[in-house]
Amino acid sequence: MAKSTTPSKPASARQRGVTMTDVAKHAGVSRTAVSFVLSNRENASISEETRTRINDAVQALGYRPNAGARALASRRSDWYGIVTEIVTAPFAVDIIKGAQDQAWLDRRFLLVAPSDQADAQGPNQGLEDAATEKLLEQRVEGLLYAATFHRGVHVPQSANEVPTVLINCFDADGKLPSIVPDERAGGRVAVERLLKAGHTRIGVINLDPDIPAAVGRLEGAREALTAAGLDLDPELVVSGYATADGGYEAAGRILDRYQGEHRPTALFCLNDRMAMGAYDAIKERGLTIPGDIAVIGFDNQELIAAYLRPKLTTVALPFEEMGALGVRTLAALTAGQPIIADQQLVDCPLLERSSV
Amino acid sequence: MAKSTTPSKPASARQRGVTMTDVAKHAGVSRTAVSFVLSNRENASISEETRTRINDAVQALGYRPNAGARALASRRSDWYGIVTEIVTAPFAVDIIKGAQDQAWLDRRFLLVAPSDQADAQGPNQGLEDAATEKLLEQRVEGLLYAATFHRGVHVPQSANEVPTVLINCFDADGKLPSIVPDERAGGRVAVERLLKAGHTRIGVINLDPDIPAAVGRLEGAREALTAAGLDLDPELVVSGYATADGGYEAAGRILDRYQGEHRPTALFCLNDRMAMGAYDAIKERGLTIPGDIAVIGFDNQELIAAYLRPKLTTVALPFEEMGALGVRTLAALTAGQPIIADQQLVDCPLLERSSV
DNA sequence: CGTTCCAAGTAACGCGCGTTACCCACAAGG
DNA sequence: CCTTGTGGGTAACGCGCGTTACTTGGAACG
Numbered sequence: 001m002a003k004s005t006t007p008s009k010p011a012s013a014r015q016r017g018v019t020m021t022d023v024a025k026h027a028g029v030s031r032t033a034v035s036f037v038l039s040n041r042e043n044a045s046i047s048e049e050t051r052t053r054i055n056d057a058v059q060a061l062g063y064r065p066n067a068g069a070r071a072l073a074s075r076r077s078d079w080y081g082i083v084t085e086i087v088t089a090p091f092a093v094d095i096i097k098g099a100q101d102q103a104w105l106d107r108r109f110l111l112v113a114p115s116d117q118a119d120a121q122g123p124n125q126g127l128e129d130a131a132t133e134k135l136l137e138q139r140v141e142g143l144l145y146a147a148t149f150h151r152g153v154h155v156p157q158s159a160n161e162v163p164t165v166l167i168n169c170f171d172a173d174g175k176l177p178s179i180v181p182d183e184r185a186g187g188r189v190a191v192e193r194l195l196k197a198g199h200t201r202i203g204v205i206n207l208d209p210d211i212p213a214a215v216g217r218l219e220g221a222r223e224a225l226t227a228a229g230l231d232l233d234p235e236l237v238v239s240g241y242a243t244a245d246g247g248y249e250a251a252g253r254i255l256d257r258y259q260g261e262h263r264p265t266a267l268f269c270l271n272d273r274m275a276m277g278a279y280d281a282i283k284e285r286g287l288t289i290p291g292d293i294a295v296i297g298f299d300n301q302e303l304i305a306a307y308l309r310p311k312l313t314t315v316a317l318p319f320e321e322m323g324a325l326g327v328r329t330l331a332a333l334t335a336g337q338p339i340i341a342d343q344q345l346v347d348c349p350l351l352e353r354s355s356v
Numbered sequence: 357m358a359k360s361t362t363p364s365k366p367a368s369a370r371q372r373g374v375t376m377t378d379v380a381k382h383a384g385v386s387r388t389a390v391s392f393v394l395s396n397r398e399n400a401s402i403s404e405e406t407r408t409r410i411n412d413a414v415q416a417l418g419y420r421p422n423a424g425a426r427a428l429a430s431r432r433s434d435w436y437g438i439v440t441e442i443v444t445a446p447f448a449v450d451i452i453k454g455a456q457d458q459a460w461l462d463r464r465f466l467l468v469a470p471s472d473q474a475d476a477q478g479p480n481q482g483l484e485d486a487a488t489e490k491l492l493e494q495r496v497e498g499l500l501y502a503a504t505f506h507r508g509v510h511v512p513q514s515a516n517e518v519p520t521v522l523i524n525c526f527d528a529d530g531k532l533p534s535i536v537p538d539e540r541a542g543g544r545v546a547v548e549r550l551l552k553a554g555h556t557r558i559g560v561i562n563l564d565p566d567i568p569a570a571v572g573r574l575e576g577a578r579e580a581l582t583a584a585g586l587d588l589d590p591e592l593v594v595s596g597y598a599t600a601d602g603g604y605e606a607a608g609r610i611l612d613r614y615q616g617e618h619r620p621t622a623l624f625c626l627n628d629r630m631a632m633g634a635y636d637a638i639k640e641r642g643l644t645i646p647g648d649i650a651v652i653g654f655d656n657q658e659l660i661a662a663y664l665r666p667k668l669t670t671v672a673l674p675f676e677e678m679g680a681l682g683v684r685t686l687a688a689l690t691a692g693q694p695i696i697a698d699q700q701l702v703d704c705p706l707l708e709r710s711s712v
Numbered sequence: 713c714g715t716t717c718c719a720a721g722t723a724a725c726g727c728g729c730g731t732t733a734c735c736c737a738c739a740a741g742g
Numbered sequence: 743c744c745t746t747g748t749g750g751g752t753a754a755c756g757c758g759c760g761t762t763a764c765t766t767g768g769a770a771c772g
Contacts, residue, residue: 019728030752035730045750067493068424068433069728072757077424087453093446100443100470109490112468114456134465137423244663273663280665283639303659307600307629309636375758386722391760401720425758428727715771722765727758735752742745 018063027057038065071139078108080330081135083128084146085115091148091301095167098323099144106331111135115145132156142330145169146323150180150212163333167326168319170343177329179322179344183213186315186348187220187268190296193313194266195228197356199294203254203264204232205247205274206239217270217298236264240274247274251281255293266294266356272301275312275355294356298348311353318346374419383413390414394421427495435465436686437491439484440502443470447504447657451523454679455500462687467491471501488512498686501525502679506536506568519689523682524675526699533685535678535700539569542671542704543576543624546652549669550622551584553712555650559610559620560588561603561630562595573626573654592620596630603630607637611649622650622712628657631668631711650712654704667709674702 020038024031029050036044037054046054057063071077082099086092096112103110113131133156135143142163145155152172155164159176166178194202204221207214222232238254240246247269255263267282269275275297282293289295289310297305297314305312325346332340376394380387385406392400393410402410413419427433438455442448452468459466469487489512491499498519501511508528511520515532522534550558560577563570578588594610596602603625611619623638625631631653638649645651645666653661653670661668681702688696 017728021728031729032731032752032754033750036751039730041731045748047750050750064489064493066428066495066728068427068495069757070730071424072422072428072759073728073730075730075757087449087456090446090449090453093443093449096468097443097446097470100468104470109467109469109494111465112452112456113465114453114460133420137420138465139422139424244665248665273659276663277665301659303629303657304663307632307660309600309604309633373758377758387759388722388724388761389720392721395760397761401718403720406720422758425727426760428729429758429760431727431760713772717768717770719768720766723763725760725762727760730755730757732755733753736750738748740745740747742743 018061019066020063022061023054023057023063026061027054029054077139077141079111079138079140080108080142080144080327081111081113081132081138081140082144082146083113083115083131083135084144084148086146086148087112087114088116089148092146092168092317092319094319095146095323095326098320098325099146099167099327100323101320102324102327106327108327108331110327111138111140129156129158132158136161141334144326144330146326150183152212163330165326165329165333167322175342177333177339177342177344179326179329179346180212181317181322181348182345183216183348184220184223185345186298187217188224189220189348189350190217190268190298190315191221191224193350193352193356194268194294194296195224195230197266197290197294199264199266200228200230201233201262201264201266202236203251203267204237205250205254205267205269205278206237207242207270207274209239213298214270221268242271242273244273244277244280247277248281249277250274251278255281255285255287264293266296269295269297272297272299272304272312272314275314276304276308279308279312290355296356300351305351305353308355310355313353313356314351315348316351318348322346374417375422376419378417379410379413379419382417383410385410433495433497434463435467435494435496436498436500436683437467437469437488437494437496438500438502439469439471439487439491440500440504441471442502442504443468444472445504448502448524448673448675450675451502451679451682454676454681455502455523455683456679457676458680458683462683464683464687466683467494467496485512485514488514492517498690500682500686502682506539508568519686521682521685521689523678531698533689533695533698533700535682535685535702536568537673537678537704538701539572539704540576540579541701542654542673543573544580545576545704545706546573546624546654546671547577547580549706549708549712550624550650550652551580551586553622553646553650555620555622556584556586557589557618557620557622558592559607559623560593561606561610561623561625561634562593563598563626563630565595569654570626577624598627598629600629600633600636603633604637605633606630607634611637611641611643620649622652625651625653628653628655628660628668628670631670632660632664635664635668646710646712652712656707661707661709664711666711669709669712670707671704672707674704678702 020031020034024034037051100110113135115128143159144165146167147169151169153169164176170178225232238250240250269278287293297312300314300316305314376387376390380390393407456466469491471484499515500521502523503525509525520532526534581588594606596606625634643649653668656670656672661670
């Protein structure tokens with residue numbers, strides 16, 4: 001029986017349209033008084049008695065404030081908008097989760113609008129502008145743009161009308177504040193982990209060398225090696241498609257090229273999907289992980305990293321944290337505070353599992 | 357230079373607060389006239405000339421309607437709300453995508469609010485009620501509830517105040533319309549595919565036998581076998597945790613139990629993660645896929661299915677379609693149309709890859 | 713020339729609420 | 743007795759827009 005749930009709410013709540021005036025009438029006061037107690041106005045002089053009378057009336061009638069009307073009158077919506085192709089390509093949903101949670105804590109609402117920037121020639125060309133426009137029609141107080149992978153983007157003009165923060169991407173032609181993962185530190189920490197395990201001959205399965213992720217992670221790897229008095233052997237860096245097949249193929253090349261002691265004892269795969277492929281290449285050659293070859297990944301794609309056998313040690317992209325930080329930054333901006341930094345780097349933590 | 361983008365939008369657009377009155381003044385007409393042309397009113401008698409004059413004014417001033425005010429005056433928000441733990445556990449984000457896209461087509465907006473029903477003892481207990489409440493404050497015209505996995509749920513009382521549709525879940529104690537995958541047909545189609553490939557001895561890696569997914573899929577499998585004049589050998593059905601490890605272990609058990617001709621030649625894994633584990637178990641025993649053992653999965657978790665080697669043939673859960681159908685159903689309800697059906701089943705299509 | 717009718721608009725009210733200015737009774741102070 | 747607060751409220755305006763009723767100038771009609 002559903003009868004047992006929240007019996008405190010009376011049936012009258014079901015009839016829509018209980019307004020502040022109704023509450024006022026029921027409590028025998030003016031609408032203004034109701035407004036004052038409901039918005040917890042500081043210097044309002046309302047006696048404790050009528051205050052409770054009003055609250056009782058609210059309960060009795062099942063009054064529910066009308067957010068739209070409130071926004072209209074107060075000229076502030078408590079809404080942020082986020083436009084993102086994540087809805088379309090759900091690789092980095094955790095950004096939304098982080099942002100959503102943070103917004104919720106701040107008693108704000110997040111309007112999610114779809115974008116398709118990823119495929120600029122797709123049928124939804126212009127969807128992004130439309131989405132931004134729609135959000136502005138809702139009078140959002142700030143805008144977030146989130147990308148599925150770290151890259152430069154072009155933000156619609158109209159985004160300038162309201163504070164804007166970029167998440168997991170950066171403004172290719174302007175100076176909007178942005179929040180991106182610290183790829184370099186991530187690459188460093190990954191290689192440091194391998195060094196700590198005693199590996200000195202480390203192969204790198206690289207991504208498309210031009211994207212920010214590849215540049216940063218490789219740079220970090222180089223730093224770690226240099227700090228240990230080693231060099232990054234260009235011979236040991238091979239690129240491939242950012243897929244399992246690409247990783248399989250690239251790992252195969254590097255493993256077949258060397259024998260015995262010359263063979264690298266560890267592979268740094270610049271993303272988890274490639275690590276997944278590398279696993280197969282290693283196993284096919286009768287080698288074990290991490291016994292013969294240690295593997296470390298990047299991205300921490302749960303479905304892969306946590307389910308590979310052995311489970312993959314990898315560096316996590318801080319999606320959730322970036323989302324939350326985005327909202328916090330936006331809150332600061334809309335409150336009129338100065339921008340904290342043009343670009344904020346968020347740490348990529350190492351997740352120890354069993355492949356090193 | 358950002359200067360090259362959308363030069364059509366004048367700088368004046370940046371000053372907020374261009375209102376309909378401004379447009380009217382600029383066009384030399386009344387505000388009513390502006391309202392009429394902007395809302396494309398049918399029987400409004402506005403001459404073609406003033407109509408264009410008004411449109412020009414809109415362009416010139418960069419007028420943007422205020423959705424909140426419009427909602428207030430027209431008493432319809434064009435918003436649906438969706439509350440879901442998907443934000444928290446992004447397994448089935450495609451539901452949101454499907455719903456979002458459909459809503460966008462209908463020129464409606466989807467407000468996404470988080471839930472945590474999945475872990476009822478979590479710190480966010482009651483979050484769901486709060487989310488619903490918040491959505492109702494926004495005066496959404498309808499509500500969607502979406503779950504990450506097919507199951508029964510309890511919906512907050514207040515959801516009754518407005519048309520409500522459940523996606524990927526069903527009302528455990530009421531009669532709200534719901535949309536769920538046709539697990540049985542999915543199980544059937546999976547086994548039919550194996551039968552078609554000539555397999556008659558089929559092992560089943562089962563989930564927790566109590567959840568709807570397991571019940572339905574197994575039932576479907578049985579149907580397919582019966583239709584082929586075969587029986588579902590209970591010996592060949594083994595359960596395990598719904599993880600890669602669970603699948604590895606269960607598949608190992610089943611493979612080690614039989615030798616030679618008695619060994620099943622195909623495995624129907626009731627989800628892809630278990631299939632992922634089964635792959636390892638099979639390969640470790642020196643068997644090939646699909647040569648020695650064919651494998652078919654369920655769920656179509658892209659990250660797994662598309663990247664396993666060989667790629668996994670599996671049955672897809674129609675998340676996106678369910679989301680879209682949910683919005684369409686909601687649209688029908690809010691338009692006053694009768695409920696199409698208490699529970700709508702959505703097809704689970706077979707995705708052929710290379711493991712059968 | 714008076715009436716009718718219609719195209720082309722406009723005045724004015726209300727949506728539900730925040731907010732500012734104001735009011736009033738009463739007590740304290742001089 | 744008159745002033746001056748002060749606690750406890752209220753009247754009224756405006757937020758930006760949809761909508762209904764009303765107006766007006768001219769053309770058609772008899």
